[in-house]
Amino acid sequence: MIKRLLLLHATLLYSICVVNAQQKYTISGTVREATSNETLIGVTIAIQDLRTGTSTNEYGFYSITLPEGEYNIVISYIGFQDIRQSVSLNSNLKLDFNLQEKAEQLDEVIVTENAERMDIRKPQMSVNTLSVETIKKVPVVLGEADVIRSLVLLPGVTNAGEASSGFNVRGGATDQNLILLDEAIIFNSSHLFGFFSVFNPDAIKDVKLFKGGIPSRYGGRVSSVLEIFQKEGNSKELKVNGGIGAVASRLLVEGPIIKDRTAFLVGGRASYAHLFLPLFDIDNSAYFYDLNTKISHRINERNSIFLSGYFGRDLFSINDSFVNTYGNAVGNFRWNHLFSDKLFSNLSLIYSDYFYGLELDFVGFEWDSGIQNFNLKYDLKHYLNDKLQINYGLNTIYYVFNPGEIKPNSEDSGIVADQLTKKYANEAAAYVDVEQKITKNLSVNYGLRVSQFTRLGQDELFVYENDQPVLFDPFQLIYREATPIDTINPGRSGNLSTFFNFEPRVSAAYAINNDNSIKASYTRLAQYLHLLSNTSSPTPLDVWTPSGPFIEPQLLDQYALGYFKNFKGGEFTLEIEGFYKDIQNRIDYIDGADLIANDAIEQVILNGEARAYGLELLLRKNEGRFQGWLAYTLSRSEQRTPGRDPVVDNGRSNLETGINQGEWYPTPFDKTHDIALFGNYELNTKWSFNANFIFQTGQPTNYPVGQFEFEELVVPFFGLRNQTRLPDYHRLDISATLTPKKNRNSAFQSEWVFSIYNVYSRLNAASINFRQNQDTGRNEAVRTAIFGIVPAVTYNFKF
16 A cells, blocks of 8 residues: 555656656747738637637737647637648747638628637626727718727717717716827817717727726726727738718828838828808808828837827817817837747837817907827736736826916907916826636736826915815805915926825636636726816817816726626627726816816815716627627716815804715716617628617706796706706617629729618707797797718728
């Protein structure tokens, strides 16, 4: 017996030594599109023999470490032909792959990999990916493909309605979304006050929305991260594509500067509907234009550099006496460096500027405001082995806030030039993020972000008695602005406030089997910037302000739990997620708050709290001629600002009532029910059809609950905040795409897109206003709708 135990012990020791001594090697490389050399994001590299694998990062790079041996590798990506290759791994290998676009034969059943599916085994959850092909299929108003309006079809994503800018994620405000274009921050994502987004779909390579489980490399917003990457340009041959629509046209040109090494991309869009207004004796004007640019250069196998930019402007004028101009300008220089086959790095230098200009000729002044930031970030990804990857890095952002500058636009205007006090801040962060496979069925992501925000000195700062810029009147039970008791000049060299936050993140996935998994996540986020807006949809006039004296940073704790399932080998997928969000220090406004040209914004805002919770469902059909999804969200979004701690004044304690009597009230972006249905049917190589249906619970608003007369003036009385709602919102959109047969063997490709927005002409209420009917003398409600039925035709081409 003892001999057997000793023999067994020796055998185990020998086996352990053999396993530990087994040599491991690394396979690494870059995956590109064969026809353009464009790097591909999220390509799956599967090692079939070990049932493991990895995927390419944001720059097309991958790395995986395996024991010595013979392996079969499968490289797959949506819309491209799979590559299958056998390798003998007895040394480190560098394998670059070029994927060929898949030629689909519609007379057979289409079976394709879909990059928009959720990976059952990955711990990443609360993430939605949309391909550019899907975005271009979604029917939208006036026929212009739009990223933001496509996102609204996903669970947990809404907006304030038609012609509204921004989007809301899981009951959050629009300013709580971090929007990145090639890593540069976009502060306003809309053209023409929300009719279009600033993102040209022809120039986009990848779109990803993080609603929860946000990796540690992201920070600065408490609701979501929308990450968009532009194409790098075709380094093999010159390509042109564009489109002509009812109100706007676009053109994109890309090609090689040095073949296979250096490429350029230039894309532009412009609207021209305003050119037809003079035909109807209309002097008003509204138009936009934007420009996307990029140059990419591969220095050698270990180094690549990228220079990208975006510039966009909107102009709205009324008889040339009122002119409004606003837009974004961003630039980014990036350097990719490969230290080894396991260590990838990216260094970025980023500039972003949001400008808002207003000219009132009848008053005689010009108004300029905006926000600038300079961002330096360095990210590294370390592929230790096939079970462990570590991301880490740091970044620092310097902000300049211009709340407003007024200038006379003529010598006799009578306006005195004035500059509201500029504000300055610096936001710095360091992070580490770990992706680890614990067992065959259990995978985790965990990390920590440490952020610091410093409100830098400024020229003038108001001082208030008891540090209370907002006072409470216990007799009238209202809040009012405090009068400053002094003005100090801290100077640019001083620091007004410093905030320091730890932001842990963790998510886990347990695969019950190959078709079922359970996932959970916890996310802590800090937001140091606040958008000053008391409207349901932000406008270009809204001003950003930093945390500092009297304004605390917003802090989020989000919990999510989900169940994910594949049906019929992945033909159908089901995602169910429940979430709960708790936000501290959400700013609220006192009644009658004036936010425009306010040099003492702290006098009209209070720090409150917010919460949101709900259940999301996403059912997808991923394969076949008919594809699409059904998204449903049941949720609640609320806000509360209780009274502050009592302040003793002349021996008397003032017990505050808070905003809305200190009770929870629905936020303007609370939608109890949100249903979105999207479908695409490929009839044949010539015709395809698309449709989407949207239903949302009406937006919370305020209706008058009574009225009183004061000096023969009828004054409406409003009750508690957001206790009523607009009528429910719903509409149906359809489109048909015609691709001429002669395109098949021609370099010139074209298509016609016929669309109808709001097929049954539902007059959804953008607002309801109350007035007195001059004929009857009775009060009446007047509904304002933006769109009825809108047909459109778009012609797209490429060669």
